[in-house]
Amino acid sequence: MWKHEYYHMPKKKTKKKNYINNKDLLAEVLKSKETGKMTDKFGHMMLLLVKRYSAQGCYSSYTYVDDMESYALMTVCKVWNSFNPEKSDNPFAYFTQTIKRAFWQFLIQEEKHRDIRDEMLMTEGELPSHTYVDKYEEKEFGNEYTKCLKNKTVSPALSNFLKKLASQVVGYKTVAGNTSQNDKVVEQVCGIIEQELFEYEMEKLSPYKFISERINAVCADIDPSYRTVSKKEYFKDIEMESYDENDYEDDDPKYDE
DSSP: OOOOOOOOOOOOOOOOOOSSOHHHHHHHHHHHHHHTSOOHHHHHHHHHHHHHHHTSGGGTTOTTHHHHHHHHHHHHHHHGGGOOTTTOSOHHHHHHHHHHHHHHHHHHHHHHHHHHHHHHHHHTTOOOOHHHHHHHHHHHHHHHHHHHHHHTOOOHHHHHHHHHHHHHHHOOBSSOOOHHHHHHHHHHHHHHHHHTGGGOOOTTSOHHHHHHHHHHHHHHHHOTTBOOOOHHHHHHHHHHHTOOGGGSOTTOGGGOO
């Protein structure tokens, strides 16, 4: 008796449909212009567009991404009627750019508000955020470097900046945390950096970022057992150094293991 073997034909791959079709979007824009208000479908398309744009990796770490989405939608509602179909038939690109600028504007405003908050904290004698400290130090370092570059001399202020910067990026020995040895390496690194400080060609990098990278390279040449520490590791070490168990209750969750 013959046995029949059945062969299943491979399924034809279907082309993925875009979540927003430019042709359909243009039709909804025209309908909205005729009635003088956004149609429900047009609004739903904009919501999808904003959601897709905010899903990018560069925005994943922000805790206020929902506020950014709301601000972008509000911006679209304000300017949607500015799109001119006689000049362009690509509303998808137009509204994507609108959303992109709205996200940038929100981040700029958020940064201004954060700086105001940090300045108020400093006025009250409290510590500002690490982001504010980094930005302030980078600006001050650049200003001091520009002054010293004219005279080709390292001022005491710039020398202190270099020592502090080297202390942050040098890190600790991977085998043992020998503080005295680390101090010697910091002094050695600063000596080398100061000798060649005004011979650098920094290209597009700021002096702060360029010299930070240069300190890492010099440190690795001196002793390969040293490693670069991240800002998070550095500030965690500073916090633990200043921690005194007598200053806090035993049940303080901040210092629980």
